[in-house]
Structures are given as structure tokens and as C-alpha cells.
Amino acid sequence: MSTTRTRVAIVGGGPAGLMLSHLLHLSGIESVVLDHREVAEIETTHRAGILERDAVRLLVDSGASERVLTEGDRHGGIHLRFGGVNHHVDFERHVGASVWLYPQTEVFVDLHRTRTRDGGDLRYGISGTQVHDVTGSPRVTYVDAEGVTHEVRAEIVVGADGSRSICRALVDPRKQYFREYPFAWFGFLCEAPKSADELVYTRSERGFALISQRTEDVQRMYFQCDAGEDPTAWSEDRIWSEMHARTAGHDDFVLRTGPVIEKSVLPFRSFVQTPMRHGNLVLAGDAAHTVPPTGAKGLNLALADVRVLAEVLERALVKDDAAALDGYTERALSRVWKAQHFSYWMTTMLHRTAEGSDFDELRQLGELSWLVGSEAGSAYLAEGYTGWPSR
Ligand SMILES: Cc1cc2nc3c(=O)[nH]c(=O)nc-3n(C[C@H](O)[C@H](O)[C@H](O)COP(=O)(O)OP(=O)(O)OC[C@H]3O[C@@H](n4cnc5c(N)ncnc54)[C@H](O)[C@@H]3O)c2cc1C
Structure with a gap:
């Protein structure tokens, strides 16, 4: 068994794990x-797409991504579609902030590239991860692709898994x-032009639908479905017929369609674990909390956690505090509960x-019309969606 000694062993090389490794490197x-998936698999698994203002600042200011500004799309608001009409909520006008459409796959590519450039010790495609002795001298063991067992000894282990x-x-x-929801999202990618310049959140009598974008030619869309829905039971015709029914209206909105190239069902669940630290083990990102995708908060919370964690670890490991x-836990969870x-x-x-x-139905319509008809209502949505400023 080979042994490596390091200061921080990070289990999970997704956005939380890689961003933390990057910020620690800067300090x-x-x-x-350590991650049990292959890089190629993570780079091609479609997940989140919206970055809050502070997440973009973190990527740019830390030197992890320039591309988010040049290849991402700044969205100054969203459309709420109900009663058959789009209503625009202008974030810039209400809170002076925007979000950025920049897929999680690109965030991962940028972070992975940055850590590789800086000589980071990144071990993907491993298996059998086990974490030992977190209240004493922690270590992580795993098996590499050749079947050889390795041990990583560290002062702190971070669960970003x-x-x-x-x-x-x-x-x-x-x-x-926990909070369970009695439905899920059917998500699909399609080769089609954009139907709108910004996300369209639709409430209809048949249920929710979301029109999101990826590139000029590829779009990401979702609609509410039953929790146990089987994606293979949905033909392309059936998908588009459902999307048309949910987004039908009497304004000039046109749903643009095309071949469906990927489909999946996303579970819907709220979860929080506290505390996020035990001895020399700390949790970050989805390992400690998950949110339903409606508010686009999961990826943003993962990045917000590690912004705090990097600062705390620097004080603990460099300044002997x-x-x-x-x-x-308290600092991270104060944001997590707002996002929940x-x-x-x-x-x-x-x-x-x-x-x-x-x-x-009528209560929801009452709330939506208050939201788009009132400065205070629109500002409430805008502040939550673009993200509460970090301390
Ligand atoms: C299908 C889907 C769609 C989503 N859509 C949205 C969205 O629209 N908006 C939004 O904000 N959020 C969305 N999310 C949530 C968002 O993707 C997550 O919140 C985000 O990925 C959290 O980052 P993370 O680094 O904490 O976890 P992850 O990205 O899950 O990374 C964890 C890493 O740990 C690795 N790992 C796990 N177990 C082990 C182990 N035992 N040993 C070694 N490695 C391990 C995994 O391979 C993975 O790479 C979505 C999630 C899913 C699944």
C-alpha cells in the first residue's frame, strides 16, 4: 500500500471539491x-446551469475561470409564464444584480484545468473509498484502477462527495x-434554437415547465412529472406535446422544438445535515445539503460553502487558529436555510x-400576480434568485 501525506484530503472532485482545492492552493x-468517477464522465453529465452573482465573482476573482464572462450568458432576469402570458422580472432593475447561464460541465472543465495547470494532485477513477479515524489522525484509503490500495494521510478530511x-x-x-415532494422533474436536452433569451418558468394547469438554454443550438428543458416516471416511456412526440400544452398561451411566445438528445428524471428532495463538522472531518456541498432544482441553488450553495471553508481552513492550518x-457549520447553514x-x-x-x-391553483395565481405586479414582490424574487450577498 502506498502512503501520501497531505494537509487536506478531499473526497469528491466535483465543483465543491475542486474549488476548495483551488482556493487552498492559493493560500x-x-x-x-479523490473521486470515483472518471473526468470524462463528469465533463459530460448535465446538471446545473445558473450561477449567482457571487459564484461568478468567485470563479473570476480566484483565477479559476475567465470563460464564464466570455462564453457564459448574463441573464438580467427571468420570465414567469402564467395565465398564458410571459411576465418579465427584471433583476437588474430591482436589485442591481444578474445571474449567469454557464453549465456545471463548463465550471468543472475550468476548475479541473486550473488545478491541473497548477500541479494539483487529482485522482479520478478510483474505487472503494474509506475514511478512517476522523477524530484522531484521519486517513482515506482507496483502490486505484490497477487494483492497488492507497492511503492518504491528512490533517483534515473534507467530504465533498x-x-x-x-x-x-x-x-x-x-x-x-428532510422534505420530500410528491413529484420530480423530467429533464431533456434538445437540438433546437432558443425559445427565449432568459429562463421561462411556467405554471400551467397541467403542471410546471421550465425552458432553459445551453447554446444557440442546444437547449435544456424540464417539466414536472410523477416521482417514479420512466424516461423511456416518453417518445419525442409525447415530450413536445406535453411541453406545448403547458406553455400554450395568447401572447407571441413560440416554443422552438427539435430532436431530443438526452432525457432523465431528476429527484426532488430537500435535505440538510448538521453539524457539517466532526473532529477533523468537514462536509461541503451536496454531501451536507440538497435542494430541489427550482431555485437553481445546488451548485451555488456548494461554491458558497467552500468559499467559507477555505477561509476557515486557512485560519486553522496557516494561522494556527x-x-x-x-x-x-453556523456560517454555512445560515445561507443553506435561506436557499432551502x-x-x-x-x-x-x-x-x-x-x-x-x-x-x-387560485392561491398560486394570486401569489404570482402579486409577485409581478409589485416592486416589493419582484425584488423579493430577484434578491433570492441572484443570491444573498456573502459577508
Ligand atoms: C440531474 C441533476 C440536475 C441538477 N440541476 C441543477 C440545477 O439546475 N441547478 C442547480 O443549482 N443545481 C442543480 N443540481 C445540483 C448540482 O448539480 C449540485 O448541487 C452540485 O453538483 C453540487 O456540487 P458538489 O461538488 O457538492 O457535488 P457533486 O457535483 O455531486 O460532486 C461530488 C463528487 O464526489 C464524487 N464521489 C461521490 N462519492 C464518492 C466516493 N465515495 N469516493 C470518491 N468520490 C466520490 C462524485 O463522483 C462527484 O464527482 C442538479 C443535480 C443533478 C443530479
Whole structure:
């Protein structure tokens, strides 16, 4: 068994793990990143697409990405479509901020490229990860592609290993909070021109639909479906017929269609685990919390966590401030709970409820018309969507 010694072992080389490794490198702290997927698989798995203002600043200011500004699309607002008409909510006007459409796959490419350029120790395609002795001298063991067992000894282990984290089970005692939703999202990529310049969040009697963009020729769309839906049961004709039915209206909006090139069903769940630290183990990103995708918060929360964590680890490891880690959970979770509420609020305002009662429909329409008809309502949405300024 080979042994490597490092200061921080990071389990999970997604956006949270890679960004943390990058920020630690800037502070002169070495780390090893371990991930059981191959780089090529992560680079081609479509997930989030919207970056908050502070996430873009973090990518740019830390030197991780220039491309987000040149190849990403700045969106100054969103369209809320209900009653058969688009209503634009102008974020710039209400809170002076925008979001950026820049797919998670590109964020990963930028971070991976940056860490590789800077000589980062990145180990993808491993298996059998195990974390040991987190309250003493922690170490992580794993098996490489040739079947050789390795050990990484570190002062701190970070669990950035996503929603199926093995690390979070090592936090003891722990408290977990769940909110299940009785539906899911059917997501698909299609080769079609853009239907709109910004995202269109649609509430219809048949349920929610979202029109999002990727490039000039490829678009990402979603519609609310049953939790156990089988993507293979949906032909291209059936998908477009459902999207047309949900986005039909009496304005000049036109849904642009084309070949469907990928489809999947996204689970819908809210989850938070606290604390996010146990001894010398710390959690970040989806390992500690997940949100439904409605508010586009998952990726942004992962990046917000590691912004705080990098600062705390620098104080602990460079400035010998051993107590620095104590405040990490509270600081990270204060943003997480805001995002949980925002995602829950957007979800319950736009989705057809299980009962589909008249009362709920009319209540949702009342809320939506307040939102687009009032400065305060629009500002509330704009501030939550673009992200609460970090301290
Ligand atoms: C289908 C889908 C669509 C989404 N859409 C949106 C969206 O529209 N907007 C939004 O904001 N968010 C969205 N999200 C959420 C967003 O993708 C996540 O919040 C984000 O990826 C979190 O980053 P992370 O680094 O914490 O976790 P991840 O990106 O999941 O990275 C974790 C990494 O850990 C690795 N790993 C896991 N277990 C182990 C192990 N035992 N050993 C070693 N490595 C391990 C994984 O291979 C992975 O690369 C979506 C998620 C999914 C699944």
C-alpha cells in the first residue's frame, strides 16, 4: 500500500471539491482530491446551469475561470409564464444584480484545468473509498484502477462527495432534516434554437415547465412529472406535446422544438445535515445539503460553502487558529436555510399540487400576480434568485 501525506484530503472532485482545492492552493495549503468517477464522465453529465452573482465573482476573482464572462450568458432576469402570458422580472432593475447561464460541465472543465495547470494532485477513477479515524489522525484509503490500495494521510478530511456522501455518516451525533415532494422533474436536452433569451418558468394547469438554454443550438428543458416516471416511456412526440400544452398561451411566445438528445428524471428532495463538522472531518456541498432544482441553488450553495471553508481552513492550518473550524457549520447553514426556503417557495408556487385543488391553483395565481405586479414582490424574487450577498 502506498502512503501520501497531505494537509487536506478531499473526497469528491466535483465543483465543491475542486474549488476548495483551488482556493487552498492559493493560500499555500496542499491537498489531494479523490473521486470515483472518471473526468470524462463528469465533463459530460448535465446538471446545473445558473450561477449567482457571487459564484461568478468567485470563479473570476480566484483565477479559476475567465470563460464564464466570455462564453457564459448574463441573464438580467427571468420570465414567469402564467395565465398564458410571459411576465418579465427584471433583476437588474430591482436589485442591481444578474445571474449567469454557464453549465456545471463548463465550471468543472475550468476548475479541473486550473488545478491541473497548477500541479494539483487529482485522482479520478478510483474505487472503494474509506475514511478512517476522523477524530484522531484521519486517513482515506482507496483502490486505484490497477487494483492497488492507497492511503492518504491528512490533517483534515473534507467530504465533498455529493448527495450520496459516505462521509456524512461519520458525523456523530448528527441531525438530518428532510422534505420530500410528491413529484420530480423530467429533464431533456434538445437540438433546437432558443425559445427565449432568459429562463421561462411556467405554471400551467397541467403542471410546471421550465425552458432553459445551453447554446444557440442546444437547449435544456424540464417539466414536472410523477416521482417514479420512466424516461423511456416518453417518445419525442409525447415530450413536445406535453411541453406545448403547458406553455400554450395568447401572447407571441413560440416554443422552438427539435430532436431530443438526452432525457432523465431528476429527484426532488430537500435535505440538510448538521453539524457539517466532526473532529477533523468537514462536509461541503451536496454531501451536507440538497435542494430541489427550482431555485437553481445546488451548485451555488456548494461554491458558497467552500468559499467559507477555505477561509476557515486557512485560519486553522496557516494561522494556527484551531478554533476557526468551530463556526463553519453556523456560517454555512445560515445561507443553506435561506436557499432551502427559497427553493421550497419557488417549488410550491409553480408546481401542481398532488391534490390539484382549485384552492391551490387560485392561491398560486394570486401569489404570482402579486409577485409581478409589485416592486416589493419582484425584488423579493430577484434578491433570492441572484443570491444573498456573502459577508
Ligand atoms: C440531474 C441533476 C440536475 C441538477 N440541476 C441543477 C440545477 O439546475 N441547478 C442547480 O443549482 N443545481 C442543480 N443540481 C445540483 C448540482 O448539480 C449540485 O448541487 C452540485 O453538483 C453540487 O456540487 P458538489 O461538488 O457538492 O457535488 P457533486 O457535483 O455531486 O460532486 C461530488 C463528487 O464526489 C464524487 N464521489 C461521490 N462519492 C464518492 C466516493 N465515495 N469516493 C470518491 N468520490 C466520490 C462524485 O463522483 C462527484 O464527482 C442538479 C443535480 C443533478 C443530479
